[in-house]
Amino acid sequence: MPDSDADRTRWPEWQALADLARATPPPSLRTLFAADPGRGTRFAAAAGDLYLDYAKHLVDDRILGALFALARRAGVEARRDAMFAGEPINVTERRSVLHVALRAAPGDTFRCGDEDVVPHVHAVLDSMAAFADRVRGDAWLGHTGRPIRNIVNIGIGGSDLGPAMAYQALRASSDRRLTCRFVSNVDGVDFVEATTGMDPAETLFIVSSKTFTTLETMTNARTARAWLLAGLGATDDAPVARHFVAVSTNIEAVTAFGIDPANTFGFWDWVGGRYSVDSAIGLSLMLAIGPDGFRQFLAGFRTIDQHFRTATLEANLPVILALLGVWYGNFLGAASHAVLPYAHELGLFPAYLQQLDMESNGKRVTLAGDEVGWDTGPVVWGQPGTNGQHAFYQLLHQGTRLVPVDFIAFGRSNHPVGEHQDLLTANVLAQGEALAFGKTAAEAAAEGMPADLVPHRTFPGDRPSSTILAPQLTPATLGQLIALYEHKVFVQGAVWGVNSFDQWGVELGKTLAARIAPELAAATDPAHDSSTNELIRRYRAMRRA
Numbered sequence: 001m002p003d004s005d006a007d008r009t010r011w012p013e014w015q016a017l018a019d020l021a022r023a024t025p026p027p028s029l030r031t032l033f034a035a036d037p038g039r040g041t042r043f044a045a046a047a048g049d050l051y052l053d054y055a056k057h058l059v060d061d062r063i064l065g066a067l068f069a070l071a072r073r074a075g076v077e078a079r080r081d082a083m084f085a086g087e088p089i090n091v092t093e094r095r096s097v098l099h100v101a102l103r104a105a106p107g108d109t110f111r112c113g114d115e116d117v118v119p120h121v122h123a124v125l126d127s128m129a130a131f132a133d134r135v136r137g138d139a140w141l142g143h144t145g146r147p148i149r150n151i152v153n154i155g156i157g158g159s160d161l162g163p164a165m166a167y168q169a170l171r172a173s174s175d176r177r178l179t180c181r182f183v184s185n186v187d188g189v190d191f192v193e194a195t196t197g198m199d200p201a202e203t204l205f206i207v208s209s210k211t212f213t214t215l216e217t218m219t220n221a222r223t224a225r226a227w228l229l230a231g232l233g234a235t236d237d238a239p240v241a242r243h244f245v246a247v248s249t250n251i252e253a254v255t256a257f258g259i260d261p262a263n264t265f266g267f268w269d270w271v272g273g274r275y276s277v278d279s280a281i282g283l284s285l286m287l288a289i290g291p292d293g294f295r296q297f298l299a300g301f302r303t304i305d306q307h308f309r310t311a312t313l314e315a316n317l318p319v320i321l322a323l324l325g326v327w328y329g330n331f332l333g334a335a336s337h338a339v340l341p342y343a344h345e346l347g348l349f350p351a352y353l354q355q356l357d358m359e360s361n362g363k364r365v366t367l368a369g370d371e372v373g374w375d376t377g378p379v380v381w382g383q384p385g386t387n388g389q390h391a392f393y394q395l396l397h398q399g400t401r402l403v404p405v406d407f408i409a410f411g412r413s414n415h416p417v418g419e420h421q422d423l424l425t426a427n428v429l430a431q432g433e434a435l436a437f438g439k440t441a442a443e444a445a446a447e448g449m450p451a452d453l454v455p456h457r458t459f460p461g462d463r464p465s466s467t468i469l470a471p472q473l474t475p476a477t478l479g480q481l482i483a484l485y486e487h488k489v490f491v492q493g494a495v496w497g498v499n500s501f502d503q504w505g506v507e508l509g510k511t512l513a514a515r516i517a518p519e520l521a522a523a524t525d526p527a528h529d530s531s532t533n534e535l536i537r538r539y540r541a542m543r544r545a
């Protein structure tokens with residue numbers, strides 16, 4: 001890219017959007033809907049089982065046109081094609097980005113260098129399936145001959161959030177004889193609480209770590225090994241073979257830890273941690289929902305991959321969501337983005353998306369290493385509805401900050417009970433309507449509100465939301481939802497010109513923690529800044545007390 005092109009805010013396409021954002025009056029949803037009775041069906045798109053309503057956004061045809069022009073100028077299509085072609089687009093780690101190959105159908109081709117990686121992907125999937133069938137069929141027994149009933153995934157970040165989120169989301173599809181738990185935090189409370197009351201003879205640990213060097217995971221894995229051996233009264237390491245398996249790209253480190261390479265499920269450096277739930281990192285999920293369920297999950301991803309790859313930008317769900325985020329983040333001043341699923345099982349989905357989005361696009365330099373002159377990834381947050389309505393929605397409706405929202409809703413519940421699902425759905429639809437159209441002071445007064453209360457009972461409206469509607473939360477629809485957000489994040493990274501596939505920002509804290517850890521138990525004067533020094537001194541006094 002020529003230097004003069006490096007400042008994206010100087011692009012005519014960027015300038016056009018900045019002009020539109022300054023236009024007065026700003027777009028009003030009441031006016032836009034009144035002017036276009038077809039808006040509710042025109043500003044909508046579908047892919048696979050997902051229906052996206054984006055009519056309640058502060059956009060009109062001109063703004064959308066300008067956003068698509070910006071995407072084209074940023075080379076979104078070429079960058080997408082480069083990813084699917086296996087080009088090393090993760091330039092700072094000199095790697096391809098091929099999580100899309102993890103859900104390839106047999107016979108598809110994805111190349112990393114000269115090699116088609118799909119046969120390797122399917123070889124691992126087959127060995128995961130064989131293992132899962134043995135565990136689920138009580139053919140894989142613990143050291144004392146008991147069947148496995150507890151699965152504990154030990155991992156953190158991308159090696160935890162994906163399977164933990166998906167297991168919770170798909171409990172209805174899971175084998176209830178098995179209980180999965182997820183231990184991630186180096187805080188010992190996590191391990192102790194997860195394993196309290198658990199019978200070691202029936203427990204299988206999956207140590208999941210791409211690098212197999214992560215402090216938290218290695219510490220928890222060592223604690224788990226000690227817990228198992230103590231619980232079984234073992235005099236040697238023999239039980240480890242039946243109670244520990246590993247998922248990693250680092251087979252050497254797995255072997256050094258004492259896990260049999262035969263019980264290790266591999267993946268590859270072209271899979272980023274936060275893009276790995278559909279790799280062997282999903283082993284705990286496969287154990288829970290079975291190999292067939294896991295294949296449906298992968299097929300869901302594939303549906304959206306094909307859509308993302310082939311649909312025009314204007315009809316492309318991930319592109320639309322991404323560009324709406326760009327509009328609010330770069331032109332209307334929004335700093336955060338809320339994801340509010342109306343399915344209780346998606347309780348961990350916002351946390352999962354936090355890593356996906358914030359680790360990918362929380363970047364301050366461009367691919368070329370220049371400081372960006374525009375905002376990049378938003379703060380992503382959320383909770384399932386309706387709970388959030390009774391907690392933080394106040395700010396969404398009447399606060400001073402613009403927070404675009406994604407609502408996620410389903411036609412059928414996995415547990416139909418009485419009228420619950422209709423009430424749940426009535427609430428999600430009501431929230432979108434209330435945010436968009438609000439209640440004017442005149443309307444509040446006409447309802448008989450005392451004059452002094454009218455300002456408090458007025459809702460400004462024009463608070464934007466998307467609604468994603470799917471028939472039911474199943475392995476396939478969950479795969480579609482995850483892929484939707486993966487590609488949304490990809491498109492935003494392309495528009496902002498950043499590398500969405502590294503995460504160097506986590507390194508400094510790790511290095512400093514490694515330095516501080518031995519100092520906490522030492523007696524020598526700490527040699528940090530005065531604030532950190534004093535905190536170390538006080539901690540030392542407390543741990544001695």
Ligand code: F6P
Pocket residue numbers: 156157158159208209210211212213214217273274359503506
């Ligand atoms: O420190 C951040 C990170 O590297 C994430 O990107 C990753 O998902 C997580 O740590 C866990 O890493 P690993 O799978 O190598 O243990």
